[in-house]
Amino acid sequence: MIQKATITAIVAFCGITLTACFQAPAAAENWKIEDEEDSIKSYSRVVEDSNYHAFKATTTIDATMAQIGAVLRDVPNYPEWMAKVKEAEVLKRYSPNDMNVYLILNFPWPTSDRDAVATAKTEVSGDLPGTITTTRIMDDPEVGKKDGLVRVPAMLQRYIMRFREMEKTEVTYSIFLEAGGNLPAMTVNPSLEGVPHESLKNLKDFVKKDQYKNADPFNPVNMPVSETIAESILRTRFNDPHIIETVLADAKLVKVTLKAGFSEEGLKETTTAIMREYVKTPYFKVDIQTRKNNELLAELTTNREMVDEMVEDEEILELILAEGAMTGPVMDVMALFVKTEMD
Numbered sequence: 001m002i003q004k005a006t007i008t009a010i011v012a013f014c015g016i017t018l019t020a021c022f023q024a025p026a027a028a029e030n031w032k033i034e035d036e037e038d039s040i041k042s043y044s045r046v047v048e049d050s051n052y053h054a055f056k057a058t059t060t061i062d063a064t065m066a067q068i069g070a071v072l073r074d075v076p077n078y079p080e081w082m083a084k085v086k087e088a089e090v091l092k093r094y095s096p097n098d099m100n101v102y103l104i105l106n107f108p109w110p111t112s113d114r115d116a117v118a119t120a121k122t123e124v125s126g127d128l129p130g131t132i133t134t135t136r137i138m139d140d141p142e143v144g145k146k147d148g149l150v151r152v153p154a155m156l157q158r159y160i161m162r163f164r165e166m167e168k169t170e171v172t173y174s175i176f177l178e179a180g181g182n183l184p185a186m187t188v189n190p191s192l193e194g195v196p197h198e199s200l201k202n203l204k205d206f207v208k209k210d211q212y213k214n215a216d217p218f219n220p221v222n223m224p225v226s227e228t229i230a231e232s233i234l235r236t237r238f239n240d241p242h243i244i245e246t247v248l249a250d251a252k253l254v255k256v257t258l259k260a261g262f263s264e265e266g267l268k269e270t271t272t273a274i275m276r277e278y279v280k281t282p283y284f285k286v287d288i289q290t291r292k293n294n295e296l297l298a299e300l301t302t303n304r305e306m307v308d309e310m311v312e313d314e315e316i317l318e319l320i321l322a323e324g325a326m327t328g329p330v331m332d333v334m335a336l337f338v339k340t341e342m343d
Contacts, residue, residue, distance in 0.1 A: 031056065034193070042197045047176060051185035054156070056174030057196035063207045065130065065161050065169050065229075066215035066222045069122075071207050072133060072159060075101055081202035083195040086113060091143065096221045097122040101135065102143060105152070107179070108191075114179060115149045124225055129232035130161040130169075131225055154178035163229045165261050166217075173199055218255060230257040237267055240325035242283040247274060271320055272311045278326075279307055287326060293335030300338065310337050 031043040040059040047054050061068065071081070073096060078088035087104040098121050105114040120135040137155055145151050156176035161169050173196040179188045207213070217226050227248055234244050234257065247253040256273040260266030278284055279300040288297040300307050310316060316333055323330050 035197070037197070038201050040197050040200050042194075044193065050154075050176075050178065052176065052178050053185075053189045053192075054174060054176040055193050055196050056158075056172060057200050058170065058172040059200050059204070060164060060168055060170050061200075061204050061207060062167060063169055063213075064167055064215065064217050065163060065225060066217040066219075067207050067212045068161060068169055068171065068203070069131070069222060069225070070212045070215040071203065074211075075099070077206075078103075081199065081206040083198040083202070084192075091117070091140070097133075100138070100140065104149065105177075107183075111183065112148060112150050112181065114152045114181075115146065116152050116155055117143045118155075124228045126228050126232050128160065128162045129229045130163055133159055150179070150181040152177060153180045163232075163258075166259050171200060171203070217258065218251060223251070223254075226254055226258055230254045233257050233260075233262055233267075233270070236262060237321050238324045242281070242287075243274060243278060243325070246278050246281055246283070250277060253277060267321060268317050271317050275311045275320070276307060284326070288331070291328075291331050291335070293331065293338075296335040296338040296342075297331060299342070300334065306338065306341055309341065310334065313337060 031045045033041060034044050035042040038059075040057050042057045043055065045054045045056075071077075075088045075090045078085045082088075084105050084107075085103060086106040087102075089102050091100040091102050093099040099119070101118055101120050103116045103118065105116070107113050116137055117140045118135040118137050120133060122131050122133040124131050135157060137152070154177070156174075158172070158174045160172040160174075162172075164170050175192060175195055177188065177192055178185075216222065230247060230253075231244060234247060238244060247257055253270075253273055257270045260269040285298075285301060288294050291297055300310065316330075316337060319333055320326075320330055
């Protein structure tokens with residue numbers, strides 16, 4: 001439905017206890033693994049103060065977060081892949097990542113189908129790194145109760161998307177639903193248990209459709225997610241805010257960082273690209289003024305050929321990654337490289 005960084009979705013309701021339980025991913029010991037099939041792990045858990053259970057499933061999908069985000073934004077097509085969703089529509093869209101939606105949930109005859117009116121928003125999470133989309137049940141006087149449908153009193157749904165690689169996204173879908181009406185929890189729980197697994201299995205294929213596969217991770221809607229992921233990648237090795245700011249200010253460097261990912265070789269590739277640009281920044285020019293090898297280091301601000309040679313030096317790259325910042329030892333090695341080249 002929505003993608004702002006990462007993507008993750010929560011569908012919440014008005015209930016203090018349950019909201020507290022689900023606002024953050026629950027501790028692993030709270031979830032009981034039930035099954036593993038189709039490379040999808042399924043879990044269940046008891047929810048405090050309720051006879052209804054929560055269910056979730058986790059898998060890795062060969063798609064970018066932008067692709068999956070495009071699917072989540074495409075509300076009318078939910079019935080094509082999201083289990084139990086019979087109809088879905090956007091009531092009002094405030095932004096690509098903030099909307100009100102109406103859902104009709106399919107319950108087997110002779111049970112009445114259920115419906116819900118909800119708000120849906122997406123948040124970027126640098127901790128994942130990814131996104132969290134939250135949908136909360138709301139009262140909308142313009143959408144009254146409809147004949148033949150039971151309005152659900154409580155629903156919590158979450159799509160958590162974590163960046164693994166540029167075209168690999170870990171997706172966790174969890175659901176909690178109190179069905180309302182006369183249906184007891186012992187009847188509803190078994191019917192919901194397979195919903196996350198079925199939905200993720202369908203999503204793996206659905207995301208490959210033409211209208212989603214070319215989703216751009218770096219367009220204005222998705223760029224905040226990409227920047228957050230890039231920052232998360234960089235912070236695994238860099239503690240220099242100027243290096244991180246250099247990347248986030250340059251869309252090309254953000255792309256390089258995401259495509260390279262978290263791997264050791266990827267980080268070296270990212271560092272190579274960063275250093276080509278960093279030596280041209282005001283940060284570098286100010287920093288070298290206080291260095292004893294100022295004149296040698298200043299050569300890097302204008303000599304592009306020398307910079308290209310320097311960023312291919314394995315020793316320098318490894319030292320920068322080890323230090324995580326433009327420290328004295330890094331500057332000394334860079335100055336020595338310049339001196340050697342000039343001699």
